[in-house]
Amino acid sequence: MPDLFETMSTMRAMRRLKPDPVPDELIHKILQAGQWAPSGGNNQTWRFLVVKDPKVKKQVQVYYKRAYDEVIGPRYATSAPPPGSDPERYKRQHAAVEYLTDHYHEAPVWLVGCLRDGENPGRSAGSSIYPAVQNMLLAARALGLGSTLTTRHINYGKEVDAIFGLPPDVHSYAILPIGWPMGNFGKLGRGPLREVVYGDRWGQPYQGL
């Protein structure tokens, strides 16, 4: 198993997944990693939904695709490559995003990160579920499974939460489509660290890099 830093530095968004089943014991390990995460006041108000039912996944994919057609696709078509990327690489990212949009429901397992956050959650609510989501992504990577943190369904959050049968005081914050990757894990593309780190005050260089 790769060490933690190797795992983190190669945990790319893996959007092309095989439909082959994933053993339940691996899903168990991923869920356990999720539950090891911190939560505000140790409240542990997370809930994890394991979705395998093709009908449920397909219903959600319709909204995921609608949000792509309405918002995400046009944005990709007109935006510049992010730091650490280039036009070619960004084009490949866009193609992979489009691929996942069309094949979202074919991932054999989805792990949905939910939170019992009340009927009107505030700005900090997600901070108690995203550490668990990241733990699950790292665990999947360590086990050789591919996934991507996806939140696009939140554009149709009400509709999707109803499909999942969530009560009114529970919301879904992330869907992780999980499966065996078609491609290889590889080095991440990010901009220079010194461009995003300051020392003591905003805009001042941090000398430790």
Ligand SMILES: Cc1cc2nc3c(=O)[nH]c(=O)nc-3n(C[C@H](O)[C@H](O)[C@H](O)COP(=O)(O)O)c2cc1C
């Ligand atoms: C908050 C958040 C939401 C995201 N939502 C989606 C999504 O809905 N669909 C998707 O394909 N990727 C989604 N991503 C994945 C990002 O696009 C991905 O992390 C980014 O392109 C960097 O990819 P890399 O880690 O492979 O370099 C999301 C990532 C984050 C952090």
